[in-house]
Amino acid sequence: MKIAVIGAKGLPPKQGGIEHYCAEVYPRMAAQGHCVDLFARSSYTNCSWFDHYDYWGVRVISLPDWRLRGLDALMTSALGAIASCVQQYDIVHFHALGPSLFTCLPKITTSAKVVVSCQGLDWQRAKWGNLSSRLILTGEKAAVRYAHGLIVVSKDLKSYFLQTYERDTVYIPNAPASYSASDPNFSYGTSLGLTKGRYILFLGRLVPEKRPDLLIEAFRALKPAGWKLVLAGGVSDTKSFAAKLLETVANDRDILFAGELQRSRLWEIVRGAGLFVLPSDVEGLPLAMLEAMREGIPVLASNIPAHQQLISDRQGMLFTAGNLDSCITSLDWAINHPTEMAAMAKNAQKYVQLQYSWDHITSETLKLYTTILNSSEPEGISEPNSRLVGFLGKK
Secondary structure (H helix, E strand, O other), X not given: OEEEEEOOOOOXXXXXXXXXXXXXXXXXXXXXXXXXXXXXXXXXXXXXXXXXEEEOOEEEXXXXXXXXXXXXXXXXXXXXXXXXXXXXXXXXXEEOOOHHXXXXXXXXXXXXXXXXXXXXXXXXXXXXXXXXXXXXXHHHHHHHHHOOEEEEOOHHHHHHHXXXXXXXXXXXXXXXXXXXXXXXXXXXXXXXXXXXXXXXXXXXOOOHHHOHHHHHHHHHHHOOOOOEEXXXXXXXXXXXXXXXXXXXXXXXXOEEEEEOOOHHHHHHHHHHOOEEEEOOOOOOOOHHHHHHHHOOOOEEEEOOXXXXXXXXXXXXXXXXXXXXXHHHHHHHHHHHOHHHHHHHHHXXXXXXXXXXOHHHHHHHHHHHHHXXXXXXXXXXXXXXXXXXXXXXXXX
8 A cells, every 4th residue: 555644743753642653653554565655844854845764664755844833734734635646645644633624635636545543632722722723623524524534542532523523433542652671770860869769750741731730739739758740741832831830840849840851761751750640631542641551650640531541440540630639639649559559550551561552553554444445435434414514515
């Protein structure tokens, strides 16, 4: 098969679930003899426009983009969709709802089959302004109408598309990124003033919907003796939010902003954590939490549907999303019951190892490709409901 990939910033992955997904899945497809072109942003790859390079068998093609908040991804995706119409692809795979705004181009002008992966309802994320959110929601509607195959990474998303649009989807969850060896002496962590097993880790972009502010407030209220809080992640498009967080804890020696960690430093800090906490209000399927679970780190998370799918009473703890008192109480219990949390972490580790595999994800995605290539009808689509038809126009 000849496959075009649209919506990822580029490879190798630096930050972001989509880039890590592409780094795991598409090299596996290339190793099986498939031809994969990934259209990337030149600002991410640091390459000239239209230059290309090889990443483990995947051809990464740099397209022009402009640093306009909320619109750079749409611009590059539009160019990628146009480029996919020029060449003869079997599959054009869009990642995320914003880029899916352009699914109509290959659907109408080529014989390629269009696939969309939805990692989450991005229009709900606080970092997007009103215009960007509207465009992303329009992309969601376009994906429902034009995609031959629509992949979702959580059961909650599957229910959402069925209830909202009467559109069936294919559930293929993500898997945690592969960790290699890290420093067993914990040298980098020690240089940060950390003690192995005695810090709480938040790993993710510093954006409002992930609620690092709630975790900071809970930690400062609890003040657990001998513990520190580490926040690791990039700023994304929310510099003012991150700046306010920094100002809030500027004089607190027990709270550390580690920035965006990569490779061995990231693996060391994750493996050394005594507790991983994700207090998000919005998630698709959180790869960072899957990684912590796979590494055997105890997990505490908000009780949003995406987290409920991953955590039961035997695999971690949940607290009421957005509720400070619930967060404080749960954090206190987790810190003071290490034996019980360790048992939950062991159960979670076994669960992730059994249920979340990149080889399985690659196989299921290729199976979907083959199914829609051999079918004249979109996979899982039903008659569009009246709201969708009214918005996009009848066939």
